[in-house]
Amino acid sequence: MNSSQHPPRVARKTAPARRRPALIAALVGGVCLVLAACGGGGGGATATSPTTPLGLVKLTVSDSFGAPVAGAQVQGPRETGSTDAQGVALVLLNAPDSNATVALSSTSFADQTVAINSRDGMVNAVAVTLQRKTSAAGGSLASRGGDLPMLSADGRQLTFDVEVVVVAGDAKPVEGLTPGDFQLRACTPAAGQAQASCLRGGPGAADLAYAPLSAAPVALQAIAGLPASDYAAGLLLDQSGSIRQSDPSGARLFSTKAFLAGMGANDAALLAAFAGGPGALLPTAPMTVYGPLRSKAAAGAYFPTLDSFTGLIGGNTPLYDSLDSLRQRMLGDSLPAGSKPTALVVFSDGADTSCAGTEACRSRRARSIAAARQDQVRIFTIGLSSGVDVAAMAELAHQTGGAFLYADTAEQLLPLYGSVGRLLSLSLPTYRLRWTVQAAAGSTFRTGTTLLGRVQVSAAGSSFDLPFVVGIP
Numbered sequence: 080m081n082s083s084q085h086p087p088r089v090a091r092k093t094a095p096a097r098r099r100p101a102l103i104a105a106l107v108g109g110v111c112l113v114l115a116a117c118g119g120g121g122g123g124a125t126a127t128s129p130t131t132p133l134g135l136v137k138l139t140v141s142d143s144f145g146a147p148v149a150g151a152q153v154q155g156p157r158e159t160g161s162t163d164a165q166g167v168a169l170v171l172l173n174a175p176d177s178n179a180t181v182a183l184s185s186t187s188f189a190d191q192t193v194a195i196n197s198r199d200g201m202v203n204a205v206a207v208t209l210q211r212k213t214s215a216a217g218g219s220l221a222s223r224g225g226d227l228p229m230l231s232a233d234g235r236q237l238t239f240d241v242e243v244v245v246v247a248g249d250a251k252p253v254e255g256l257t258p259g260d261f262q263l264r265a266c267t268p269a270a271g272q273a274q275a276s277c278l279r280g281g282p283g284a285a286d287l288a289y290a291p292l293s294a295a296p297v298a299l300q301a302i303a304g305l306p307a308s309d310y311a312a313g314l315l316l317d318q319s320g321s322i323r324q325s326d327p328s329g330a331r332l333f334s335t336k337a338f339l340a341g342m343g344a345n346d347a348a349l350l351a352a353f354a355g356g357p358g359a360l361l362p363t364a365p366m367t368v369y370g371p372l373r374s375k376a377a378a379g380a381y382f383p384t385l386d387s388f389t390g391l392i393g394g395n396t397p398l399y400d401s402l403d404s405l406r407q408r409m410l411g412d413s414l415p416a417g418s419k420p421t422a423l424v425v426f427s428d429g430a431d432t433s434c435a436g437t438e439a440c441r442s443r444r445a446r447s448i449a450a451a452r453q454d455q456v457r458i459f460t461i462g463l464s465s466g467v468d469v470a471a472m473a474e475l476a477h478q479t480g481g482a483f484l485y486a487d488t489a490e491q492l493l494p495l496y497g498s499v500g501r502l503l504s505l506s507l508p509t510y511r512l513r514w515t516v517q518a519a520a521g522s523t524f525r526t527g528t529t530l531l532g533r534v535q536v537s538a539a540g541s542s543f544d545l546p547f548v549v550g551i552p
Contacts, residue, residue, distance in 0.1 A: 134172030134197030137204045140183060141166050144336050146329070146386050148209055151185035172197045187212055187328040187489045211333060213248035215539040216491035218484035218502075219547035220244070221477035222511055223302075228549055234523035236292075237530065238515040239549045242302070244482065244507055247539035248490075250497025252304075252508050258295040262535040263514050264544075265290035274437065279470050280528030288519040289530070298513040304506040309345040310420045312503060313409045314338070317427040318354040318361060318388060319396040325428040325464040330489035332385045334496035335426075339378040341500055347419070348372040349409055350381055352388060353401035355433065359394030366401045368408055398431035399440075399447045402475075406456050422457045422481060422503050430468035444471055448478045457481040459502060461495055470529055473548040485546050524551050 140148045140162050147166025155170040156179040162168045172179050178196045188209040220242040228239035245253040266277035268286040275286035355365035434440035459481040460472040476483040482502050484495040501507040530549040
């Protein structure tokens with residue numbers, strides 16, 4: 080799904096009606112709404128006389144699923160501007176019969192240069208497809224083997240296994256990694272934060288610093304994936320107000336389309352979005368459930384719905400209530416679940432805002448986990464941005480047999496969504512890694528608390544952090 084696999088498509092067509100130079104000149108005033116520098120407002124360009132014959136090209140910019148790319152920067156021969164909400168920009172050329180080059184750039188998309196032209200005073204229409212940037216990413220699972228984690232007799236050292244998945248920008252698993260490609264970071268509690276950053280637990284549990292005895296894992300085991308199988312998945316997308324900042328380019332929507340388009344012939348999905356409070360804009364708050372997708376051929380029918388999510392951002396994050404509601408809908412008559420592995424795939428950029436306080440949220444989360452385990456529904460969480468509550472998202476996944484996938488940037492979302500289908504049946508290869516960490520001098524690890532960790536992964540030409548959690552027995 081990356082740009083190297085899909086070369087840019089540029090389609091040109093000429094508007095059926097011929098636009099003579101006088102008419103083009105009359106459109107110059109309208110062009111100023113799209114391109115800056117008309118009349119001195121865009122960095123020193125000279126205002127153009129309405130009577131000066133000019134060339135004009137209508138540029139329409141979209142992604143590979145045909146959704147408009149709004150706000151893309153357009154550098155033309157005369158002005159710099161951006162595309163409107165429909166992905167359209169009007170580009171002025173120096174003359175009615177001339178050629179030019181336009182440079183396009185947009186957040187989370189690969190830069191592109193396009194050759195355009197205007198002939199005999201006609202308005203040319205040029206369609207451009209921008210390709211999403213992608214980069215390597217990964218996720219963590221609860222380790223599926225061994226007797227770890229284990230505390231030392233004095234409580235100062237903790238030995239544990241963590242299982243991770245690593246995918247390249249094309250969503251294919253990265254295999255052949257060595258211990259040197261994984262480095263466990265030491266952790267020091269951050270001052271002034273409401274949530275503990277290294278060790279989290281119940282009331283009175285103190286956060287504490289720790290460091291690995293060895294940054295590289297002392298053991299690494301490559302685990303082959305299981306045979307692929309059909310699945311039924313509920314897709315739950317966070318539409319709360321913070322999404323405007325964490326995902327301004329709509330990468331989560333594009334990635335969801337890619338997931339749906341990549342479903343197997345016998346897979347099924349149910350799409351839902353959630354947001355609550357007075358600012359919520361969903362048709363039905365706190366959660367709107369859309370029709371089930373029972374065949375891959377119908378995936379495109381979901382795309383207009385996903386596109387509409389761009390204008391439905393607002394409100395807070397009722398995560399656990401929404402998880403429970405969608406799980407119940409899935410186990411009803413919405414999907415042919417039961418005989419297939421059933422999972423919830425949850426995208427969010429933050430913590431639940433409906434439960435009051437850390438302990439109340441922890442208790443509420445435990446109830447959601449217990450209900451999912453009883454119904455044999457695994458939860459896969461996808462977190463975007465540094466604002467994610469790593470402990471909450473990882474616990475939901477690890478304690479239900481799912482995976483916590485983490486994207487620090489929007490570029491990592493597409494490969495993560497691309498790997499979810501294989502993760503749902505655990506058919507993606509993983510790595511089991513082992514470390515021993517030691518608590519700071521004078522401190523001991525406390526039974527019943529949760530260690531929060533970060534592994535720096537070097538893979539597929541990039542380096543990224545992969546967060547995880549370990550429950551201390």
